[in-house]
Amino acid sequence: MTDHRRVDTWLTDMDGVLVHEEDAIPGASEFVEVLKASGKRFLVLTNNSIFTPRDLAARLRGSGIDVPEQAIWTSALATAQFLAEQRPEGSAYVVGEAGLVTAMHDVGYVMTDRDPDYVVLGETRTYSFEAITRAIRLIEKGARFIATNPDPSGPSPAGTLPATGSVAALISTATGRQPYYIGKPNPLMMRSALNRLDAHSETTLMVGDRMDTDIISGLEAGLRTVLVLTGSTSRAQIEHFPYRPTRVVDSVADLVELVGDPDPS
Template identity: 50%
Template sequence: MIDFNNIHGFISDMDGVIYHGNEILPGVPEFLSWLKDNGKKFLFLTNNSNLTPKGLQQKMARMGLEVGEEHFYTSAQATAAFLQDQAPGCSAYVIGEAGLLNALYDAGIVMNDVDPDYVVVGEGRNYSLDSLTKACNLVLSGAKLIGACADVSGPIENGIAPACGALISPIEIATGVKAYFCGKPNPLMMRTGLRMLNCHSADAVMIGDRMDTDIISGLESGMSTVLVLSGISTPETLRMYGYRPSTVLSGVGDIPAHAEASADHGSHDAPSST
């Protein structure tokens, strides 16, 4: 079991960890209060590219949780940062919503549906046969294919919803071109998160509900990892992978109790000063 009292930085996924759709998960308010009361550094690192950090802040506020905009980093921002580094001033044809479009715009990337340098895919309601057809032909004409994240699904209130990995796969199949994904488990996104917290990987923990993105990204970045069973994963999920998280919890609400138990155990073990 991780001693959460000795962890300085907490990086957490959101969908399936903090909420399902627009429903806050049990124990989340207590977890956030514990982080703030104990002066912990924390960052919500999400593969959902739909919302901007401001949009995520407002979504949390509607659920009664006050979290500053600086505590969010999205796969849309990671995608924009990657393209800005690779090809400053490039252009892109984009299938996605405000979070992705705004991040690309802020990075100086020009929208272009004629001869773009890149085709960039996130999630969004403007996903259609027409947009897929356009994307396929642009890729076949030489545009490079980029995905915000490789997740194939995400938890919602009444089940799952297809995510970027599923939505981009028809383009990959039709063109024979494999996409490059910028979100978790891409180590570039994890390194950015640690840099934002000004925290070493050995002093940080990654919390998530997916073995194939959250846990592997934390493990490969040298962080302790917590798999929570409040989202996609189940106890049976662990049998599918050749690696394991440091700890498995029912949800983030368990963390304050485990921290308190560790502190009590430490105080009982401490030698008397008399």
């Protein structure tokens, strides 16, 4: 990097950067340990709204990566925070799992299917036709439509799974109403993470594996960005995009030495 601003804060994606499914990416554990030892503020970001930070911390520990649960920021947490600021102590009909429901309860929201302020759609491995139908009818009656993230699909050991964006498209087709997405690539996800750390965009780096989510949302939030090549975007694909990351590295293993460097140029 030719940018000589110091780096005080690190934001990093999880899947494709630190882990593939349940397997740690080589160098990921060392990267996290150096971050913790440096005393620099950091958050692990994920669009996954299924799990709570405690669940995800346990998953990462099982992969050999020790991330404190308070250092994990999910699209569910960002969604709950956004709604609490927009309409404090409101109500919502939630289609999702424990990560989203817990986050909504923690900000004082009431879960209901009677005239809710919002329909909030998150990721789940057990979408039900009944729940989707109920969401459609509530939106038709005036509930505001929120989705945790626009990811159309996600990986699993058995292959591709439909994700939040696909189900949101189904609901939008039925209702004619588009949701407001909170997670990446909405830079709101980055700004909420910065606010959580009381950090500044000028001195923060975002590490991700996807040009179309991690890098664009970091760029639009005013952050410097690092693309790792262990996930979705290959080196050849970078040139297909009209924007570029600040730096491209093979993996987070290449960032270990930079964490302790006040001038990672």
